Amino acid sequence: NQPVPLQEQQRLQGLPEYQLATAMAATTFTSLPDMFNHFERGYELYLSLLDEPSFSQQPFAATSWIYRYAIEAALRAEDVQQAKTWLAQMEKLGDSNLETQTAKALLAKY
Template identity: 70%
Template sequence: MLGLAASLLFVAPFTVNANPNNETLSIYNQAAQGDEDLVDVAYEQLNATLEKEGATPLTLVYLGSTETLMGRDAFLPWNKMKFVEKGLATIDKSLHLLSDFETPIHEQERIQGLPESYLTRAMAAVTYSSLPDMFNHFERGYDLFIALLAEDNFRQQHFAATSWVYRYAIEAAIRAEDMKQAKEWLAEMETQDDSNIETMTAKALVEKAVSQS
Protein backbone atom coordinates (compact mmCIF):
# COMPACT_ATOMS: atom_id res chain seq x y z
CA MET A 1 0.00 0.00 0.00
CA LEU A 2 2.86 2.36 0.78
CA GLY A 3 4.36 1.69 -2.64
CA LEU A 4 1.04 2.44 -4.32
CA ALA A 5 0.64 5.69 -2.41
CA ALA A 6 4.17 6.72 -3.33
CA SER A 7 3.57 5.99 -7.00
CA LEU A 8 0.34 7.99 -6.99
CA LEU A 9 2.14 10.88 -5.38
CA PHE A 10 4.79 10.68 -8.08
CA VAL A 11 2.36 10.80 -10.99
CA ALA A 12 0.07 13.43 -9.42
CA PRO A 13 2.26 15.92 -7.57
CA PHE A 14 0.76 18.82 -5.65
CA THR A 15 0.86 22.00 -7.71
CA VAL A 16 0.43 25.60 -6.64
CA ASN A 17 -1.87 27.66 -8.84
CA ALA A 18 -0.12 30.58 -10.49
CA ASN A 19 -1.22 34.21 -10.38
CA PRO A 20 -1.42 36.52 -13.44
CA ASN A 21 1.97 37.67 -14.71
CA ASN A 22 3.17 41.27 -14.76
CA GLU A 23 2.39 41.72 -18.44
CA THR A 24 -1.25 40.81 -17.92
CA LEU A 25 -1.57 43.10 -14.91
CA SER A 26 0.06 45.94 -16.85
CA ILE A 27 -2.51 45.49 -19.63
CA TYR A 28 -5.30 45.49 -17.03
CA ASN A 29 -3.96 48.70 -15.46
CA GLN A 30 -3.94 50.46 -18.82
CA ALA A 31 -7.48 49.23 -19.51
CA ALA A 32 -8.66 50.44 -16.10
CA GLN A 33 -7.16 53.86 -16.79
CA GLY A 34 -9.33 54.22 -19.88
CA ASP A 35 -7.74 52.32 -22.76
CA GLU A 36 -10.87 50.58 -24.00
CA ASP A 37 -8.97 48.66 -26.68
CA LEU A 38 -7.10 46.72 -23.98
CA VAL A 39 -10.12 45.61 -21.96
CA ASP A 40 -10.77 42.58 -24.16
CA VAL A 41 -7.04 41.79 -24.24
CA ALA A 42 -6.91 41.79 -20.43
CA TYR A 43 -10.04 39.63 -20.29
CA GLU A 44 -8.60 37.07 -22.71
CA GLN A 45 -5.26 36.87 -20.90
CA LEU A 46 -6.87 36.52 -17.46
CA ASN A 47 -9.17 33.79 -18.76
CA ALA A 48 -6.15 32.03 -20.28
CA THR A 49 -4.39 32.18 -16.90
CA LEU A 50 -7.49 30.81 -15.21
CA GLU A 51 -7.80 27.92 -17.64
CA LYS A 52 -4.10 27.07 -17.57
CA GLU A 53 -3.23 27.60 -13.92
CA GLY A 54 -6.54 27.24 -12.10
CA ALA A 55 -8.37 29.71 -9.90
CA THR A 56 -6.57 31.92 -7.41
CA PRO A 57 -8.19 34.79 -5.49
CA LEU A 58 -6.00 37.26 -7.36
CA THR A 59 -6.81 35.93 -10.84
CA LEU A 60 -10.52 35.98 -10.05
CA VAL A 61 -10.54 39.49 -8.60
CA TYR A 62 -8.75 40.89 -11.64
CA LEU A 63 -11.03 38.94 -13.98
CA GLY A 64 -14.09 40.25 -12.15
CA SER A 65 -12.80 43.79 -12.22
CA THR A 66 -12.13 43.45 -15.96
CA GLU A 67 -15.71 42.29 -16.47
CA THR A 68 -16.91 45.47 -14.73
CA LEU A 69 -14.72 47.45 -17.14
CA MET A 70 -16.52 45.71 -19.99
CA GLY A 71 -19.72 46.99 -18.42
CA ARG A 72 -18.22 50.47 -18.15
CA ASP A 73 -17.48 50.50 -21.87
CA ALA A 74 -20.62 48.75 -23.13
CA PHE A 75 -22.97 50.89 -25.23
CA LEU A 76 -26.31 49.30 -24.40
CA PRO A 77 -27.66 49.69 -20.84
CA TRP A 78 -28.58 46.01 -20.48
CA ASN A 79 -25.08 44.99 -21.53
CA LYS A 80 -23.64 47.34 -18.93
CA MET A 81 -25.75 45.64 -16.26
CA LYS A 82 -24.92 42.15 -17.51
CA PHE A 83 -21.15 42.63 -17.51
CA VAL A 84 -21.00 44.44 -14.17
CA GLU A 85 -23.19 41.86 -12.45
CA LYS A 86 -21.04 39.10 -13.89
CA GLY A 87 -17.94 40.88 -12.63
CA LEU A 88 -19.40 41.26 -9.14
CA ALA A 89 -20.19 37.54 -9.03
CA THR A 90 -16.60 36.74 -10.06
CA ILE A 91 -15.19 39.01 -7.34
CA ASP A 92 -17.48 37.33 -4.79
CA LYS A 93 -15.92 34.01 -5.80
CA SER A 94 -12.48 35.57 -5.32
CA LEU A 95 -13.26 36.72 -1.78
CA HIS A 96 -14.86 33.37 -0.93
CA LEU A 97 -11.72 31.58 -2.11
CA LEU A 98 -9.59 34.06 -0.18
CA SER A 99 -11.46 33.23 3.03
CA ASP A 100 -9.91 29.74 2.85
CA PHE A 101 -6.45 31.09 1.96
CA GLU A 102 -4.17 30.09 4.84
CA THR A 103 -0.70 31.04 3.58
CA PRO A 104 0.91 33.46 6.09
CA ILE A 105 1.52 36.99 4.82
CA HIS A 106 5.31 36.62 4.87
CA GLU A 107 5.13 33.46 2.74
CA GLN A 108 2.77 34.81 0.08
CA GLU A 109 3.82 35.69 -3.44
CA ARG A 110 4.38 39.41 -3.83
CA ILE A 111 2.63 40.97 -6.79
CA GLN A 112 3.24 44.64 -7.55
CA GLY A 113 5.00 44.86 -4.20
CA LEU A 114 2.13 43.48 -2.12
CA PRO A 115 1.37 40.04 -0.69
CA GLU A 116 -1.23 38.46 -2.96
CA SER A 117 -4.01 38.46 -0.35
CA TYR A 118 -3.59 42.18 0.29
CA LEU A 119 -3.63 42.96 -3.42
CA THR A 120 -6.76 40.83 -3.83
CA ARG A 121 -8.58 42.69 -1.07
CA ALA A 122 -7.41 46.06 -2.35
CA MET A 123 -8.62 45.32 -5.87
CA ALA A 124 -12.01 44.18 -4.58
CA ALA A 125 -12.31 47.37 -2.51
CA VAL A 126 -11.31 49.59 -5.43
CA THR A 127 -13.72 47.91 -7.84
CA TYR A 128 -16.68 47.86 -5.45
CA SER A 129 -16.22 51.46 -4.35
CA SER A 130 -15.79 52.74 -7.92
CA LEU A 131 -19.13 51.44 -9.18
CA PRO A 132 -22.24 53.64 -9.48
CA ASP A 133 -24.63 53.57 -6.52
CA MET A 134 -27.17 51.54 -8.49
CA PHE A 135 -25.04 48.41 -8.00
CA ASN A 136 -25.20 48.69 -4.19
CA HIS A 137 -21.59 47.67 -3.55
CA PHE A 138 -20.03 50.94 -2.43
CA GLU A 139 -20.47 50.28 1.30
CA ARG A 140 -18.96 46.84 0.95
CA GLY A 141 -15.95 48.33 -0.82
CA TYR A 142 -15.53 51.03 1.80
CA ASP A 143 -15.71 48.45 4.59
CA LEU A 144 -12.96 46.47 2.85
CA PHE A 145 -10.76 49.58 2.81
CA ILE A 146 -11.39 50.28 6.49
CA ALA A 147 -10.52 46.71 7.50
CA LEU A 148 -7.44 46.49 5.28
CA LEU A 149 -5.90 49.83 6.22
CA ALA A 150 -6.40 49.10 9.91
CA GLU A 151 -4.18 46.00 9.81
CA ASP A 152 -0.72 46.47 11.27
CA ASN A 153 0.84 44.10 8.73
CA PHE A 154 -0.60 46.10 5.86
CA ARG A 155 0.60 49.39 7.32
CA GLN A 156 4.10 47.92 7.61
CA GLN A 157 4.31 47.20 3.87
CA HIS A 158 6.47 49.46 1.72
CA PHE A 159 4.58 52.71 1.14
CA ALA A 160 5.60 52.72 -2.51
CA ALA A 161 3.42 49.60 -2.87
CA THR A 162 0.49 50.73 -0.69
CA SER A 163 0.20 54.42 -1.56
CA TRP A 164 -2.28 53.85 -4.39
CA VAL A 165 -4.51 51.85 -2.03
CA TYR A 166 -4.60 54.76 0.42
CA ARG A 167 -5.45 57.18 -2.37
CA TYR A 168 -8.40 55.08 -3.56
CA ALA A 169 -9.50 54.64 0.06
CA ILE A 170 -9.49 58.41 0.52
CA GLU A 171 -11.58 58.81 -2.63
CA ALA A 172 -14.06 56.36 -1.12
CA ALA A 173 -14.05 58.20 2.23
CA ILE A 174 -14.81 61.47 0.47
CA ARG A 175 -17.65 59.81 -1.45
CA ALA A 176 -18.96 58.45 1.87
CA GLU A 177 -18.71 61.99 3.32
CA ASP A 178 -16.41 60.57 5.99
CA MET A 179 -13.93 63.43 6.03
CA LYS A 180 -12.55 62.47 9.44
CA GLN A 181 -11.35 59.15 8.03
CA ALA A 182 -10.10 60.76 4.83
CA LYS A 183 -7.97 63.19 6.82
CA GLU A 184 -6.61 60.42 9.06
CA TRP A 185 -5.52 58.37 6.05
CA LEU A 186 -4.00 61.45 4.44
CA ALA A 187 -2.04 62.21 7.61
CA GLU A 188 -0.69 58.67 7.54
CA MET A 189 0.33 59.08 3.90
CA GLU A 190 2.10 62.36 4.66
CA THR A 191 3.96 60.73 7.53
CA GLN A 192 5.11 57.95 5.21
CA ASP A 193 6.12 60.15 2.26
CA ASP A 194 4.67 63.59 1.66
CA SER A 195 6.40 63.89 -1.73
CA ASN A 196 4.84 60.70 -3.14
CA ILE A 197 2.62 61.43 -6.15
CA GLU A 198 -0.27 59.50 -4.59
CA THR A 199 0.08 61.52 -1.37
CA MET A 200 0.00 64.78 -3.28
CA THR A 201 -3.01 63.60 -5.30
CA ALA A 202 -4.84 62.55 -2.13
CA LYS A 203 -4.06 65.89 -0.48
CA ALA A 204 -5.53 67.76 -3.43
CA LEU A 205 -8.66 65.60 -3.28
CA VAL A 206 -9.14 66.25 0.44
CA GLU A 207 -8.54 69.99 0.07
CA LYS A 208 -11.05 70.18 -2.77
CA ALA A 209 -13.65 68.24 -0.77
CA VAL A 210 -13.14 70.50 2.27
CA SER A 211 -13.47 73.64 0.16
CA GLN A 212 -16.75 72.38 -1.31
CA SER A 213 -18.27 71.34 2.00
Protein backbone atom coordinates (compact mmCIF):
# COMPACT_ATOMS: atom_id res chain seq x y z
CA ASN A 1 0.00 0.00 0.00
CA GLN A 2 2.05 2.93 -1.33
CA PRO A 3 1.24 6.48 -0.21
CA VAL A 4 -0.18 8.77 -2.87
CA PRO A 5 2.54 11.05 -4.32
CA LEU A 6 2.28 14.61 -3.00
CA GLN A 7 1.50 16.12 -6.41
CA GLU A 8 -1.44 13.71 -6.83
CA GLN A 9 -3.00 14.35 -3.42
CA GLN A 10 -6.16 16.36 -3.01
CA ARG A 11 -5.45 19.90 -1.81
CA LEU A 12 -7.28 21.06 1.29
CA GLN A 13 -6.92 24.62 2.59
CA GLY A 14 -4.20 25.12 -0.04
CA LEU A 15 -2.05 22.15 1.08
CA PRO A 16 -1.66 18.53 0.03
CA GLU A 17 -3.84 16.48 2.38
CA TYR A 18 -0.84 14.69 3.94
CA GLN A 19 0.76 17.99 4.95
CA LEU A 20 -2.50 19.40 6.30
CA ALA A 21 -3.17 16.22 8.31
CA THR A 22 0.37 16.27 9.72
CA ALA A 23 0.06 19.94 10.66
CA MET A 24 -3.31 19.36 12.33
CA ALA A 25 -1.89 16.41 14.31
CA ALA A 26 1.15 18.44 15.38
CA THR A 27 -1.05 21.34 16.45
CA THR A 28 -3.39 19.05 18.37
CA PHE A 29 -0.61 17.13 20.13
CA THR A 30 1.30 20.27 21.14
CA SER A 31 -1.89 21.93 22.43
CA LEU A 32 -2.88 19.11 24.77
CA PRO A 33 -2.19 19.49 28.50
CA ASP A 34 1.09 17.95 29.66
CA MET A 35 -0.69 15.10 31.44
CA PHE A 36 -1.44 13.54 28.03
CA ASN A 37 2.29 13.25 27.22
CA HIS A 38 1.86 14.00 23.50
CA PHE A 39 3.79 17.28 23.26
CA GLU A 40 7.07 15.70 22.12
CA ARG A 41 5.29 13.69 19.43
CA GLY A 42 3.65 16.85 18.10
CA TYR A 43 6.87 18.85 18.19
CA GLU A 44 8.67 16.10 16.27
CA LEU A 45 5.92 16.29 13.63
CA TYR A 46 6.55 20.04 13.25
CA LEU A 47 10.31 19.50 13.00
CA SER A 48 9.96 16.91 10.25
CA LEU A 49 7.13 18.66 8.35
CA LEU A 50 8.79 22.08 8.24
CA ASP A 51 12.05 20.45 7.17
CA GLU A 52 10.48 18.79 4.10
CA PRO A 53 11.55 20.53 0.86
CA SER A 54 8.01 20.12 -0.53
CA PHE A 55 6.58 22.05 2.45
CA SER A 56 8.60 25.16 1.65
CA GLN A 57 7.26 25.02 -1.92
CA GLN A 58 3.66 25.43 -0.74
CA PRO A 59 2.03 28.89 -0.82
CA PHE A 60 2.91 30.86 2.31
CA ALA A 61 -0.73 31.93 2.64
CA ALA A 62 -1.49 28.24 3.28
CA THR A 63 1.49 27.48 5.56
CA SER A 64 1.85 30.64 7.66
CA TRP A 65 -0.44 29.38 10.43
CA ILE A 66 1.60 26.18 10.67
CA TYR A 67 4.80 28.15 11.15
CA ARG A 68 3.18 30.22 13.90
CA TYR A 69 1.93 27.18 15.82
CA ALA A 70 5.32 25.50 15.33
CA ILE A 71 7.00 28.58 16.82
CA GLU A 72 4.63 28.45 19.80
CA ALA A 73 5.56 24.79 20.28
CA ALA A 74 9.28 25.56 19.96
CA LEU A 75 8.99 28.21 22.66
CA ARG A 76 7.08 25.80 24.89
CA ALA A 77 9.90 23.28 24.32
CA GLU A 78 12.39 26.04 25.22
CA ASP A 79 13.92 25.66 21.75
CA VAL A 80 14.27 29.40 21.12
CA GLN A 81 16.86 28.92 18.37
CA GLN A 82 14.45 26.77 16.33
CA ALA A 83 11.70 29.34 16.85
CA LYS A 84 14.03 32.07 15.54
CA THR A 85 14.95 29.93 12.53
CA TRP A 86 11.29 29.43 11.65
CA LEU A 87 10.56 33.14 12.17
CA ALA A 88 13.39 34.04 9.78
CA GLN A 89 11.80 31.73 7.20
CA MET A 90 8.43 33.41 7.74
CA GLU A 91 9.96 36.87 7.33
CA LYS A 92 11.55 35.78 4.07
CA LEU A 93 8.26 34.37 2.75
CA GLY A 94 5.90 37.10 3.94
CA ASP A 95 7.13 39.74 6.35
CA SER A 96 3.84 41.66 6.39
CA ASN A 97 1.69 38.53 6.88
CA LEU A 98 -0.45 38.64 10.05
CA GLU A 99 0.89 35.26 11.23
CA THR A 100 4.46 36.54 10.79
CA GLN A 101 3.66 39.63 12.84
CA THR A 102 2.07 37.44 15.54
CA ALA A 103 5.15 35.19 15.61
CA LYS A 104 7.42 38.24 15.90
CA ALA A 105 5.42 39.42 18.90
CA LEU A 106 5.73 35.99 20.53
CA LEU A 107 9.49 35.95 20.05
CA ALA A 108 9.91 39.54 21.23
CA LYS A 109 9.37 38.21 24.75
CA TYR A 110 12.52 36.04 24.49
